[in-house]
Amino acid sequence: MDTRELLNRITKLPIIADSLADDMLAGNFRSVFKGQGMEFDEARHYQWGDDARAIDWNASARLGTPFVKMFREERELTILLLLDTSASMHSGTAKLWGMVPGTNVSSTNMPGIVSPFEQALIAAALIAFSAERSGQRVGAFLFDREIDRVFPPRKGRRNVLAFVSGALQRHKPVPHAQRSDGSNLRAAIAGAGRMLKRRSMVILLSDFFSIGWEQELGDLSNRHDVIAIRVSDPLDELLPELGLVSFVDPETGLQLAAPTSSETFRETWSQWHKDRADLWLKLCRRAGVAHLDLPINADAAATLTQFWRQRGKYGD
Numbered sequence: 001m002d003t004r005e006l007l008n009r010i011t012k013l014p015i016i017a018d019s020l021a022d023d024m025l026a027g028n029f030r031s032v033f034k035g036q037g038m039e040f041d042e043a044r045h046y047q048w049g050d051d052a053r054a055i056d057w058n059a060s061a062r063l064g065t066p067f068v069k070m071f072r073e074e075r076e077l078t079i080l081l082l083l084d085t086s087a088s089m090h091s092g093t094a095k096l097w098g099m100v101p102g103t104n105v106s107s108t109n110m111p112g113i114v115s116p117f118e119q120a121l122i123a124a125a126l127i128a129f130s131a132e133r134s135g136q137r138v139g140a141f142l143f144d145r146e147i148d149r150v151f152p153p154r155k156g157r158r159n160v161l162a163f164v165s166g167a168l169q170r171h172k173p174v175p176h177a178q179r180s181d182g183s184n185l186r187a188a189i190a191g192a193g194r195m196l197k198r199r200s201m202v203i204l205l206s207d208f209f210s211i212g213w214e215q216e217l218g219d220l221s222n223r224h225d226v227i228a229i230r231v232s233d234p235l236d237e238l239l240p241e242l243g244l245v246s247f248v249d250p251e252t253g254l255q256l257a258a259p260t261s262s263e264t265f266r267e268t269w270s271q272w273h274k275d276r277a278d279l280w281l282k283l284c285r286r287a288g289v290a291h292l293d294l295p296i297n298a299d300a301a302a303t304l305t306q307f308w309r310q311r312g313k314y315g316d
Helices: 003-011 013-026 028-033 057-063 094-099 116-133 157-168 185-195 214-223 263-287 300-314
Strands: 038-045 067-073 078-084 137-143 147-154 201-206 225-232 244-248 255-259 290-295
Touching: 003 013, 003 116, 003 157, 013 116, 013 300, 057 067, 078 116, 078 147, 078 185, 116 137, 116 157, 116 201, 116 225, 116 290, 116 300, 137 157, 137 185, 147 157, 147 185, 185 201, 185 214, 214 225, 214 263, 225 263, 255 263, 263 290, 290 300
Parallel strands: 078 137, 078 201, 201 225, 225 290
Antiparallel strands: 038 067, 137 147, 244 255
């Protein structure tokens, strides 16, 4: 998908975001606000029957008469999006979809199939617009080997558009000859923990082709509500029989001639990807992190809506 078509899709998201915003408020925000405590609102004169534990002793001593602290429930939330922009997110098997029987996708024009990065950006933008629609603060990290760009959490459409614009500049990956290997999920997760001082929601969008991030994810989950969205390609686990296909590792540039006509190769390929997906799921559960698998051929809006409705129904 070219950048113009991707931008056209994103510009339509604010319309869809209205309905998703209601589901987010009813569902996932509840898990953040639960146990968040109350925010100080004002102090007023002590009245008969007030809880003595609420007395503001400093104000009472200063003014010479008893005052009590009044609190209100905190209903503003910070949402931080962590978007993986690494080379593997720009790869996938999109070009193979036109060769797969029954997909109804042309090999030269594939408007229904996106790369993992494009699907992740569509999902991130939809979440950001929905949160902005309900008056929440939205921030974002764009990361690869390191955190490349930071959008501090703020309210308003302008901040969301700045994030979308910055992400679109990463639409085309850096050539592998100019890169080091892999994305650094650990750095992004740790950076989120350092930035956020109050309990917030952190949404991590990646293909999770990275290692060594489990401890950081668990630590972040202890302090914040964390959602891991894994962008996946269904053809990874169900590789079709297409003859000899050339694959290129986007991170290193290494090439592989894949004999997809070999049943043994296809089974080995599928099993490796299934094991990877199972490990990701196990690590998320161990860290106490909510998780969502988002295939590149799925309707991102419908998938996210269902996810948050389930969270609203079951609380997590």
